[in-house]
Amino acid sequence: MGADNHRPIKYHSAFDIIGPVMVGPSSSHTAGALRVALMARKLLGHSPREVVFELMGSFAETYRGHGTDRALAAGILGMSADDLRLPDALEIAEKSGLKITFTKASGNLYHPNTVRIIAKSAQDHIEVIGSSLGGGKIEIVEVDAFPVRLSGDRSALVLWHRDQPGFLATVLTAVANEGINVGRLSLERASKGGTALVAIEIDGSYSVSLLDSLAPIREAVLKSRLIMPV
Amino acid sequence: MPRQSWYLFFDVSKMSFFKKLTQGVGQMFFTQLKELVELAHAHKQKISDVMLALEIEEQGTDEITIRHHMSEQFTVMEEAVRRGIDQVLPSRGGLIGGDANRLWRHMQTNARQSILGPVASAAMANAMAVSEVNAHMGRIVATPTAGAAGILPGVLVALLDTQEYSRMAVEASLLTAAAIGLVIANSSSISGAAGGCQAEVGSATAMTAAAVVELYGGSPQEAVDAVGLALTNSLGLVCDPVAGLVEVPCIYRNGLHAVTALAAAECAMAGIRNVIPADEVVGAMYDIGNSLPESLRETGLGGLAATPTGRRLRQQILGGS
Numbered sequence: 001m002g003a004d005n006h007r008p009i010k011y012h013s014a015f016d017i018i019g020p021v022m023v024g025p026s027s028s029h030t031a032g033a034l035r036v037a038l039m040a041r042k043l044l045g046h047s048p049r050e051v052v053f054e055l056m057g058s059f060a061e062t063y064r065g066h067g068t069d070r071a072l073a074a075g076i077l078g079m080s081a082d083d084l085r086l087p088d089a090l091e092i093a094e095k096s097g098l099k100i101t102f103t104k105a106s107g108n109l110y111h112p113n114t115v116r117i118i119a120k121s122a123q124d125h126i127e128v129i130g131s132s133l134g135g136g137k138i139e140i141v142e143v144d145a146f147p148v149r150l151s152g153d154r155s156a157l158v159l160w161h162r163d164q165p166g167f168l169a170t171v172l173t174a175v176a177n178e179g180i181n182v183g184r185l186s187l188e189r190a191s192k193g194g195t196a197l198v199a200i201e202i203d204g205s206y207s208v209s210l211l212d213s214l215a216p217i218r219e220a221v222l223k224s225r226l227i228m229p230v
Numbered sequence: 231m232p233r234q235s236w237y238l239f240f241d242v243s244k245m246s247f248f249k250k251l252t253q254g255v256g257q258m259f260f261t262q263l264k265e266l267v268e269l270a271h272a273h274k275q276k277i278s279d280v281m282l283a284l285e286i287e288e289q290g291t292d293e294i295t296i297r298h299h300m301s302e303q304f305t306v307m308e309e310a311v312r313r314g315i316d317q318v319l320p321s322r323g324g325l326i327g328g329d330a331n332r333l334w335r336h337m338q339t340n341a342r343q344s345i346l347g348p349v350a351s352a353a354m355a356n357a358m359a360v361s362e363v364n365a366h367m368g369r370i371v372a373t374p375t376a377g378a379a380g381i382l383p384g385v386l387v388a389l390l391d392t393q394e395y396s397r398m399a400v401e402a403s404l405l406t407a408a409a410i411g412l413v414i415a416n417s418s419s420i421s422g423a424a425g426g427c428q429a430e431v432g433s434a435t436a437m438t439a440a441a442v443v444e445l446y447g448g449s450p451q452e453a454v455d456a457v458g459l460a461l462t463n464s465l466g467l468v469c470d471p472v473a474g475l476v477e478v479p480c481i482y483r484n485g486l487h488a489v490t491a492l493a494a495a496e497c498a499m500a501g502i503r504n505v506i507p508a509d510e511v512v513g514a515m516y517d518i519g520n521s522l523p524e525s526l527r528e529t530g531l532g533g534l535a536a537t538p539t540g541r542r543l544r545q546q547i548l549g550g551s
Contacts, residue, residue: 009261009416014285015299017374017411017420017437018404021306024364024379025322025476027372028421028528058423061529062474064548065323067367087322087367112423112527134421134429135374203290 010137012153020136022081028113029059029066032132034086037075038230039140039152040117040128045225048119050099051076056107056114059132063102073100076119080230081136110141146188146197152230154183154201157210160223163189163196167217171198174213180204195222258284263413263454263508270450277440277450278405281412285405297401303371304401307360307383308390310370314359321365323475323547329485330359349388350489357384357488361481374411374420377427377469377476378434380484382407385438385491395445406444407437410457417509418516422469422528425519431483432464432515438491439498448499458504460494461511466518468526470533473544479534 011017022031041048053072055063063069067087074089077098085092093100107114111131118127129142140150143158150156157175161167168187175182181203189196206226214221258280260266269280285296313319315334320327333355337344344351357380364370364379373382382404390400411420414433419425439456448456464487472478504511525532534540 007261011412011415012288014281014296014405014408014412015303017408017415018300018303018382019371019373021303021369021371022376024367024370024376027374027376027379028423029476030376031372057524058528061531062471065471065474065530066476067322082369084369112524113421132421134419134424135415136372137415 010133010139010151011135016135016137020081022136023084023086024067026066026068027136028132028134029062029068030071030086031081031136032113032134032138033059033068033115034071034075034079034081035136035138035152035230036115036128036130036132036140037072037117038078038080039075039130039138039150039227040119040126041076041078042227042230043128043143043158043225044119044121044124044126046121046123047078048076048098048121050120052101052103052118054103054105054116054118056105056110056116057112059113059115060104060107069102072115072117076100076117111139114141143197143199148186148188148197148199149184150199150201150227151184154203154229155205156227157200157202157206158225158227159198159221161196161198161217162220162222163191163193164220167196167220168198170217171200171214174210175200175202177213178207178210180206258287260284260409261413261416263410263457263512266409266413267450267454276406276444277409277453278402278444281405281409284409300404301401304383304386304397304404306369307371307373308387310360310363310368310379311356311383311387312359313368314362315355319362319366319368321362321475321477322367323365323473323477325472325475325477325543325547326365326481327362329481330355330362333358333485346489349392350492352391353385353388353488353492354485355384356387357381358481358485360384361484365475365477365481373407374415374433374437375422375430377422377480378430378484380481381431381434381488381491382438382441384484384488385442389442389445399445403441403445406453407441410437410440410453414512414515418512419519424527425515426522426527427467427469427483428461428464428515429519430469431487432461432467435464435487435491435494436460438488439494442492442495443498446495446499448495452498454508455503456494456498458506458508458511459497459502460491461508461515462504462506463490463494465511465515468522468533469528470526470535471528471530472535472540473547474528474530474535475547
């Protein structure tokens, strides 16, 4: 049977259902795929030079028919789901010198519509796994092999850091001092004292001054991203 | 066509009254259709009002912003209908194109022989029109998904064109549809890959049936009765797109289910109540979706996609085996 009253829910807004405004043909395979790729671009922080999309489940079977390949390219190029250039995204990517590869992978552990995105730029690289849940709704479930929960619907703060006592407390205090409410939070570390990743989704939006108030733990922060809704 | 600005007709004193009303409501959240009906009854509101109050509460925005945003969505929906009716748009995969226009011309020249009558035929043509725009990689609104995006605008634009309902009332009914869609999405699924076509076209049919009931002045309970009937008639619908394209059978299912939505609304307004409560039908849809093999969940491998013609078309369009 379906959900009970106390289960966290995925769809919150009337516009999750009456929306998004998008270029067809599939909200999960086009708009949702685009949003997953756009999140990957934002997590990387700039334009990649080379991208590999590993398609799983239904994505792997139907990606050409649904324009999933074009949508993923559009997202990684930074386009939005209603961008009328979406049908030409593969050609636009090629012209801009972005190398894109599509492969199929086994995705039994994930939602049927899932893609692993490995994006490389001259300076950096990132590995993102995201699922398209239906109706354009998405969930980023892994970043650089750390489990996360990012919907792309709300602003998010993502910090790659060194695991140390008081790190999360300092971050949350800074967030609280800005009067911001935390909606979702995920934290995982590679090992005690090793690399860790925290992803925080909030109501409203962050100001860049938030990063300033993280000064006391600056040493421990390896990389930070403030991500706006996609 | 100039867009009507709803707020010009809106009485500000009424708005502040509404604000007080919703402030008093507190927690408007609902996860079941039964709760939605109870909330509407408790506050003597329509389902669209409950959805509006929840949206204000959850998103921290105000009524003007929400109604304006919904009006923008409806504009895109209507544009897609008009474009698909007026133009013959070939789909990207080449399987469909021109059916909406064909149906529309048939209605114009053979109006007296119409089997369905003007509203249902227009709704059917409109729904196919949006599906054609979608398959052409044109701009549409996912309601709740792109694959099922024809049904809600198809029916609502047909009702708008009867000139019996104001644009504002039609736009408000989108909130009713949204409330139903939210319940289904959160307790079952609106993804064809997860739940089959019943999750997409079935959900859209149910959402549309409820919107129609509210437009016709039906009660929240009648709207939910229409949801139960519409979903009951959609259970088991598999997602079997030929060559994996959102073309065949999607366009036919959008067109024909626009008629189903109207039929479910008519039944509910006549006082027919689905014997199985609507929430249980939603639960059955979830269970059926989980029982479907992967070949019938948007992989383009089973059902119509696996017929001799389906396989041949796949070979033609995509190559390979």
